Amino acid sequence: MPEYGYFLACEEFAPADLVEQARMAEQAGFQALWISDHYHPWNGAQGQSPFVWSVIGALSEAVSLPIETAVTCPTVRMHPAVVAQAAATAAVMTNGRFRLGVGSGEALNEHILGDAWPPANVRLEMLEEAVQVMRRLFTGEEVSHYGAHYTVENARLYTVPDEPIPIDVSGFGPKATSLASRVGDGYITMMPDEPMVEQFRKGGGGAGLVSGGTKVCYGADRAEAVRTVRRLWSNQLLPGEMAQILPTPSHFEQLDPLVSEEMVGENTVCGDDPDEHLAALTAFSDAGFDRVYVGQIGPEQRGFFDFYRTKVLPGLP
Incomplete structure (x- = not known):
């Protein structure tokens, strides 16, 4: 039976x-937390982007739930040796309740220092090497590494948890899923895609944790909820590789006309019908996921948590 978590945006x-x-999520009965790691929002309407590691420090004191980044890119904006230190401290502060979710990233967040944005195959190579570097550092031993993409000299983490930090790898296509099955302790994806879960498990992932997530917009007025999603998260429905290669929030805003309210209504759970919310989460369960995270879009947070506490979570497998 899967666990159900809340997705902090x-x-x-x-x-x-x-x-x-996070406090409301724990009180409502959610069992884990995801938290996004961005330098920029996707668009100006979203309007925030705090440093995730500072927030995790606060979460470690506020709640007792497991916490995972979904996901951190440890390859361009931040060197894997620095990410390793941040993750190790997070694991210590949460008493081992932290998992590091990693992915190959988006130009939106990773190009800010003026570095070239590599093609997808190179980004996956960098991610694999970064995972290797971080795993060595998590041992608490001194590490020197001279690789194709990263150099580390005489680095040692003195603050490390008692147990190794699980690293879950995000993948949305066959190549990234293959990488996750090869080097990840778990697999992250955002669609209830059973063939990808099977690829991960049969490719070497075995019984590793498979996690997925979705965003919804609870509200008594479904039409208003649809408008809220289109205003704040139309980027979710952009096709192809645009999410990986567009460099600024304003570029995503320029593509807003491509996403209609009709598209949002057909592809996002909106409103207060418990059956629709249950169906969206059960699709992940049916596809073999171990953890399923849901995030509420827009300001109706208290109403969402009350709705899920009374109408949705009790009905989930």
């Missing part, structure tokens, strides 16, 4: 709001 909410949502 750093792109949309200020730090104090995220901490309060």
Whole structure:
């Protein structure tokens, strides 16, 4: 039976709001937390993007739930040796309740220092090497590494947890899923795609944790909920590789006309029908996921948590 968690959106909410949502999630019966790791929001309407590691520090004191980044890119904006230190401290502060979710990233967040944005195959190579570097550092031993993409000299993490930090790898296509099955302790994806879960498990992932997530917009007025999703998260429905290669929030805003309210209504759970919310989450369960995370879009946070506590979570497998 899967566990159900809440997805904290750093792109949309200020730090104090995220901490309060985490408290409400725990009180409502959610069993884990995801938190996004972005330098920019996807668009100006979302309007936030706090430093995730500072927020995790606050969460470690506010709640007792497991916490995972969904996901951190440890390859361009931040060197894997620095990410390893941040993750190790997070694991210590949460008493081992932290998992590091990693992915190959988006230009939106990773190009900010002026580095070239590599093609997808190179980004996956960099991610694999970064995972190797971080795993060595998590041992607490001194590490020197001279690789194709990263150099580390005489680096040692003195603050490390008692147990190794699980690293889950995000993948949305066959190549990234193959990488996840080869080097990840778990697999992350955002669609209830059973063939990808099977690829991960048969490719070497075995019984590793498979996690997925979705965003919904609870509200008594379904039409208003649809408008809220289109205003804040139309980027979710953009096709192809645009999410990986567009460099600024304004570029995503220029593509808003491509996403209609009709598209949002057909592809996002909106409104207050418990059956629709249950169906969206059960699709992940049916596809073999171990953890399923849901995030609420827009300001109706308290109403969402009450709705899920009374109408949705009790009906889930």
